Amino acid sequence: MPTAQASQSAKQETEPTAPAAANPGAGAFGRRMQAVGQSVARKEAPNKVTGRARYRGDVTPVGTLTACIVPSGHAHAQLVRVDVDSARRMPGVVAILTGEDTDLLCGEVLEDRPPLARGTVRYHGEPVALVIAHGEAEARAAARRVAIQYAALPLVATVEAAVASDAPLIHPALGTYTRAQPPVVPQAHTNIADHAKVRRGNPTEGWAASDVVVAGHYSVPQVDHAAMETRSARVEILHDGRVIVQSTTQAPFEVQKLLAKSFQLQQGQVIVDVPLVGGAFGGKAAVQLEVLAYLASRAVGGRPVQVVNSREEDMATSPVGIGLVADVKLGATRDGQLQVADLTFLLDTGAYTDSTPRVARAICSECTGPYRVEHVRCDAYTVYTNHTYATAFRGFGHFPLTFAIERTMDRLAQALGMDPVALRRKNLIGPGDQTPTRMVLTRSTLGDPQACLDRAATLLGGPAAEATGSHTVRARGLALFWKTSSSPPNAISGAVVTFNQDGSVNLSTGTVEVGAGTKTTSAQIVAEQLGIDVEQVHIHTHINTKVDPEHWKTVASMSTFMAGRAVMEAAEDAKAQLKSVAAIALKCAPGDLSVAQGRVFLTADPNIYVTFSDVAHGYSYPGGDAVGGQIIGRGSYIMRHLTLLDEATGEGHPGPSFTVGAQGVEIDLDRRTWRYRVVRAVTVVDAGRVINPAGARAMLQGGMCMGIGLATREGVLYDRDGQRLNSQLRSYKVMRAGEQPDAYGVEFVETPQIDAPFGARALGEHGLLAMPAAVAAAVSHAIGQPVDHLPITPESLWQLSRTAAAQ
């Protein structure tokens, strides 16, 4: 047994590094890092390259029943009759549920969505019935026998049609719906589920002061998350009252709360277990299949039932990403100083709201882009259509917002005859300025947009457009983004640190590993704080709501910040406890001690120490008697000083800080065929502090690739009857190998966010935010006409050229 005496005689090979300060940002300033700032391979990587990484669908106990959704064949219709008799008689069928079996209404913000359509179907693919059978084959075979009679209702096919005064109503009962999570401002007897707004300054003054006014109309279609793993959930209701849920969710604690609330359960009865998740991109934050699986299990005496989306269901029945139509008008002085912004956004939330009102407020919060604008009027409407219902998509509304703003900035530059980079530089928001919701910025909360812009412009280089042949042109485009979390003001996170007998560390957090490497980042932070190797930190790859501390949701790129803060505090707490036990062993005051390299040592003489192993489970004297006990480090974090946006003015504090960045692309375009290719893409982002350089670069590049896909090809399509046309990966096209740029350039600016772990800013969503705007800018330069609608396909450019030729 090691003792202080024995340790003293041990040869000390290396001097431990100085102890970390309690200040979370301290690491950013000067101290040499051991784990933070290193490209540590993700913890679960060896399992992911051997097929041994387990996802939800990889473990299905024998005896699990399968429930299969019967989707609506109509986009808007009355359900005249749902005949399940013949399906019920099919072999293997245990039960069939329809909308008549539950009067529950679901909705994160506004409770407007029946889990199974009742009376009316509002989108093509909406669940009408749920067939529960012993196996998938039986369930699917029987599902085809469910006969549904419809009486067609008039279709609301676009947001513009939806807000027309004579539009058919999709939710006649809108005024009666429960507001689960205000703010939400439904307009009864319309298709407007919510109206969020910003009123800042005096636009009349702004227009008066403007020499130049430009306006643009933009559209971005609904898009699909297309995570490679489709959504699924499995629920078992035990006789002791526990409800065991396994799900692909990004929001296990939200699932827990929602099931408890919907079915009058104690929250502790609901246990949500989430293994590795095969990509999410916001689409798995919406709670849908968990409710269906619960209803199914309840209908069959609590037996385990799973609902596993086919790709077609994942695209057409589960929520897609929000579409957006924007009208943006900017006013500026002759020398290019922005005066006023007037913005109207119609968000296509499809048949139900889900999180769209929150996205609308996120758009409001950053509606001007990262520019200083004194006078702002912004209206963001959450609009019902007979489209697939929509939810958050990576970036939480910011890629369409950025597209609309940045296209208008390019218009303004052209109207002023000014270089687009110079116009942006002149108007960049900075410390001391106010955001549209009147949050006063600091260098810590904002970062350094100018450094990002200047570096990206340098990296991109070259003129806006240059001929490379008789009909070929190379062009460049650049755009800026900014984003804050727009999380609830009371969003929380937690962490627990325990020790193994050998002194290694166990870390428990409430974040889900969706591919972002959040568990590894947390392990790096613990390793750094305790001065141990990352290998010595053991993580839970699953999360389980019963044993892991609550983390709001694994969304909004907030894991490093929120979980990171909790993890730092847990590590500090463990450290303090280690010191107090070690102080007894080493006969000194806790204040005399430091912690590093798995040891607690006298700061004045590192040769006098005990190891974690000596003290983490109580310190034993040579006689066997012991003091101390098991050390359990706990940490928690709650958002500080955030406020909800005011309903009348939008005033409020939407997030702890911003991430700003600049992105650019270079394209080669053929003016004969109107085909083009993105050949180079650059991103310069203020990361605050890069905790895992290779991981951060990979994450950003992945986002850039997705962003190019959104710019060039992605978009949900409906026919004239509102039927989904592309609910397969064969028809909903995403990027494939060879379509990516030849070169990606990713660089980091590091302006620490003082209250973030080691200064690190959010990065997870940001790679894609300005890519569509940058691609549109480059294409506009190449063809000499503004490109304002996504996706930018060769045909869309050919159509533009024809329109121009006709004028």
Added chain:
Amino acid sequence: MIPVDFSYWRPDTAEEAVATYQQLADGGQHPVYYAGGTEIVTRSRLGQLSCGAVIDVKAIGEARCLGRDGGRWHVGAALSLAELIHDGSWPLLARVAERIADHTTRSHITLGGNLAGTIAYREAALPFWLADADVTTVGRGGRRTARFADRFDGALALEPGELLLALSVPEGVLQQPSYAQKATRLDYVDYPLVTLAALHGAEGRLSVAWSGLKPAPTRSAELDAALMGPGSAADRARRAARHLPPTLAQDLHGTADYRRFVATNMLADALSALEAR
């Protein structure tokens, strides 16, 4: 996951296949010939096809023939596109085939499946349609070899239970100058917006065939004739394009007008490429 089960049959000879088909059909089993399976498996999963029996034809030796015999090049219908591309004897066929689906899926899709399946594009038919191809089938009346052009008009006219066994073209065709181009909406891996295959025949006659336009394969003697007139490649392409079908497909890949634009460009490209040789 295919919800509804079926029986599986793997005959060793063409005659056995036909007899099996007949017997199953008579028994109300709704049999289908099964080769690569890409359409049958996916359509069965979606409930778009319900068959009581699949007859896997990949063990039939004749359907896997490949090589020259009697002045003709023979190719079995159960060969995968990947095998045809790897063989490479007929560059035009290889070029068309290597743009169908994706690399891995081309190891599944067979020539026969592409020609006789339900997906309309049937791009692999274009080279055979342009060449003086023969097609051999086996049915109730036994073996039958006919001119491909007599039995194909965008789709292969097969009788119920008639099995596509093999195709052949005169050996000389393999070396004839040819050209193929595929345009999609945007993505490399996608169904065709327009696919063009062109073959410079023995008497210097140029002929082209299309997929994607209707979208099933089409060709036009008038269009071919217009390609031969005077003028620049672009002029002749424009003239020939007047003989494109009057109505073109309009779907998520593109509008009819855009297809016409792309097809016209393609004609010019084909002429330039072939005449540059």
Added chain:
Amino acid sequence: MQRIKPGRAEHLITVNGEQRRVSLRPADTLLYTLRDELGLTGAKPGCENGDCGACTVLVDDVPMKSCLLLTMELVDESRPRQIETVEALDRAAVQEQFLRHWAFQCGYCTSGFLMLAEGLCRQRPDADASEMLDWMRSNICRCTSYAELIHAVADTLQRSAREGAEPAHP
């Protein structure tokens, strides 16, 4: 002639070098058999439509989409087919390169991409960039930028070429 009635029955297939007795229906896809009968869950359902490649395995060294194959097609006593899944890879060069290049994030498409790349390295060790890309277009990754995957596969190819891998065979 092989004739198999509808309904479950036991058959022999060869997976990862082992003969396995599996219970299957003629309509079962290989993906289903591997995952639900053999517990080999490395191959993933991503679309069950042949579009995404997450279920790619090797059949006699050729990458195939296991969602598009009937297991029955591979039940053939006269010509036993060798099925290999990601679980058979043991510290293969391609796995090391995927780790080195951060060629995955969520990891869901990884098994399929690994088997595709392994097939490429076995079949076409001298493949040039354009042939490599043509193979790699068969699968979809929604997380990475593809550059990581391409670098990983390119480096594996160079490495297998250096190590004198077997030349291409049909």
